[in-house]
Amino acid sequence: MHHGTQVNDEIILSVEHLKKRIGKRWIVQDVSFEVRAGEIFGFLGPNGAGKTTTIRMLVDLIRPTEGQVSICGYDVQKQPELALGLVGSIVENPEVYTYLTGWENLEQFARMMPGIDAGRLQEVVDLVGLDQRIHDRVRTYSLGMRQRLGIAQALLGRPKLLILDEPTNGLDPKGIKEMRSFIRRLAKEGLAVFVSSHLLSEIQVLCDRVAIISRGRVLAVGAVNELIDTSKGYVVWELEPSSAGEEMLQELGISIIRNADEVLDDAIIAGFGSRAIVTQMQADAVADIVPRLVNSGLQVRSVQKIIPTLEQLFLEMTDGEGVE
Amino acid sequence: MVKALNSLLLLVKNETIKMIKKKRFYVVLLVLIVLVPMFAYAQMRESTTKREKFGADWRREVQQAITDNQNSLGSDRVPEEWKKYRKIYIEQMKYYLEHDVNPIQSGGVTFTREFLNNASTLFIPLLIMGVASDIVSSERTAGTIKMLLTRPVRRWKILLSKLITLIMFVSLIIVSTLLVCYLVSGLFFGYGGFQLPVFSGFQLNGSEVDMSNVHAVPQWKYICMQAGLIWFVGITVAMLAFMVSVLVRSTSASIVIMMAALIAGTILSNMASAWTSAKYLFMVNLGLTNYLSGTPAPIEGMTLGFSLAVLAVWAACSTIVSFLVFTKQDILN
Secondary structure, X not given: OOOHHHOOOOEEEEEEEEEEEEOOEEEEXXXXXXXXXXXXXXXXXXXXOOHHHHHHHHOOOOOOOEEEEEEOOEEOOOOHHHHHOOEEEEOOOOOOOOXXXXXXXXXXXXXXXXXXXXXXHHHHHHHOOOOOOOXXXXXXOOHHHHHHHHHHHHHOXXXXXXXXXXXXXXXXXXXXXXXXXHHHHHHHOOOEEEEEEOOHHHHHHHOOEEEXXXXXXXXXXXXHHXXXXXXXXXXXXXXXXXXXXXXXXXXXXXXXXXXXXXXXXXXXXHXXXXXXXXXXXXXXXXXXHHHHHHHOOOEEEEEEEEOOOHHHHHHHHHOOOOOO | OHHHHHHHHHHHHHHHHHHHHOOHHHHHHHHHHHHHHHXXXXXXXXXXXXXXXXXXXXXXXXXXXXXXXXXXXXXXXXXHXXXXXXXXXXXXXXXXXXXXXXXOOXXXXXXXXXXXXXXXXXXXXXXXXXXXXXXXXXXXXXXXXXXXXXXXXXXXXHHHHXXXXXXXXXXXXXXXXXXXXXXXXXXHXXXXXXXXXXXXXXXXXXXXXEOOOOEEEEHHXXXXXXXXXXXXXXXXXHHHHHHHHHHOOOHHHHHHHHHHHHHHHHHXXXXXXOOHHHHHOHHHHOOOHHHHHOOOOOOOOOOHHHHXXXXXXXXXXXXXXXXXXXXXXXOOO
């Protein structure tokens, strides 16, 4: 699923100590990360964490209070013509002119950058599979079609960096799958793709690396798998008798989670019996513990390892500030 | 240089396409095509009733108008303000009588002249507002501003292309008004009257009417002068609406603000003669064509040169504000 092998070392997008103050409030406090060619980079955080503000600073819609954004070495603030020529983006919804046809919209954007001819327009239209309806007014398009037109628009100028803000928002399950495989294909061809989402599962299935942002700060940047490994996983025990088992586990120095419903997904908890003991520990240790429990006369009904999702990871990092 | 100009031309092309496809200009044309026949018909009814009253001789009609106005000058019930308008009107009518020129000769050209005279302070500015108020704010309302400003193009160039397009459409609206007016009223009154003389240059000097500058201008030339002045008014209103459109995110809010300003202008013109510093407001200076016809200015000390200067300053300031704000502003929504 993850294709880290495709990533080479060329840094396409570099964000250094980006800060934004609006009024007296620091919306973005200190955001730094790099995105390389060929990778899908996730930008994860709850709504209101400063994601959209950061994205807008990447494409010169908002002027940073401090810090620097550069794209292939060009400063977005100082050389917008050069820097923005290398970026294709959809900021929030793909808002295009609804009173124009899809084709007329693309023509509008083509006139704003050099070297885009009708051939290139047709190329991107074919790429997103919109050739049937491209000469209809955008007013008549479904959300999925508008999203495709948005992508076509973003790819028009043969960018090196694609910025997508919540790209699967509002799409149906089929549309979401198509969008994901499309993004993977683009990254395979060497494009750097920056994807924001407040849905952690989205980032988990799509991205190679991720930056986690909360309250305007980046909490962690790293490969999605590595971030999962640094987190202590959960192990759920069903022992008989349960109370003796719990005492025994405590004696062995294992931390028992009383408020399991706060850290684990409801769907997972529902799968356990009512007397299940939830512990937080490295899963490797299970092999040592089971014989000890058995030797002291306890019955081990089941032992279950639960891989933390990014949701849990996020809860750990933010001390339960909460995500959607 | 050539490359920069070329890229600007492409941006203007974009804006022109959007303007046309949004059908704003068609609405303006439609308004003209619906309203002008109504005005022409009303005018025609008025002249038929007068003709029934005074017969075919226009001199009797003019003489009657002079007598009526002279009688009202002696009346206490007529405010002093109004008397100066009537005084100058009387002198004008006398002048026409003396030179044996019919001031009320009906015809498509005369109608057009009269229409322009009345339309310069409110009607034409309203039409212009219709296209100017949403040229920037509509992009913000629809969210397309994000698409526009994430292109590899400097912001001032995008705004400049919008301004150029706006000036083109203001000119087009004024030309269309002229054409629709002439073509439609010609159906009612005939298409002649280009060479008819119009007397211009009446001036009110204290309580006396100064006739020393009065001269005859052929009607076609007079209309050209009117059109030029109205164009100047139109550009000023467009620049102001443009600034409001940059400052205010919603199109309807920007239309309301401009409309309130324009209507305030007509109200102030009627009652602000005592408040002399009101003459620096742009709204009371929109009646440039009144300087041609000799109608006294609403406030003491206003001349054609003064009004042109006031409008130019307002237009220049609003353009500067538009560019400063647009190039620096954060796009937050």
